[in-house]
Amino acid sequence: MDVYDCMKKVCSTRSYLSKDVTNRNVAKILNAAHFAPSSGNIQNWRFIVVRDKDKKKEIARVCMDQLWIQEAPVVIIVCSDNSNIKLHYEKNWKKYSRENCAAAIQNLIVEAENIGLSSCWVRNFNELRIANTLKIPDSVSVEAVITIGYSKHRPIEKKHKIEELVFFENYGNRTRGISLFPLQKHLKKLIK
Ligand SMILES: Cc1cc2nc3c(=O)[nH]c(=O)nc-3n(C[C@H](O)[C@H](O)[C@H](O)COP(=O)(O)O)c2cc1C
Known part of the structure; x- marks a missing residue:
């Protein structure tokens, strides 16, 4: 699909069909994410692919009870490994690490749309509880929860x-x- 058409079609989708997402498609969208630009080319982004039902249920709970999240066949947790970026940017590491992950997330979302999938970028969560659920170490921050799946309903938000x-x-x-x-x-x- 033309990139412009694809970006125009992207919308935050909060209801999904039970149809599964293949690992091949998950690989495609993660591959697109990792082509994003990053400060000093540090590529601090890390991705956790979650399919396990109990884990998705717990993630939905710690995302302030956004229970629709568990409907998505795949949930991708975008994290930042901050060890390297902290050494390079003493003052601004937090800002840069977040911005780098945001660039990767946008790539991911656009590629998901390109291959017929829908997504939602979720930021309203308790970071500590996500970290506990997914055994994320202290040196790594949780930047986003991204739901991926085939949409049941696509809301159109006014721009x-x-x-x-x-x-x-x-x-x-x-x-x-x-x-x-x-x-x-x-x-x-x-x-x-
Ligand atoms: C940083 C960020 C955080 C967001 N957090 C949430 C969230 O916690 N829950 C949710 O349902 N949508 C979340 N969204 C999606 C926005 O609500 C959505 O992008 C906005 O309403 C515009 O709709 P559209 O993406 O369909 O154009 C978030 C989006 C961004 C970029």
């Missing part, structure tokens, strides 16, 4: 208009003199 989000030269400047404005007009020509 802000692009014109409201873009400024020219200075923050807040929407001057029309620039030929790229209004963006919506140009987008109409680009979008099939």
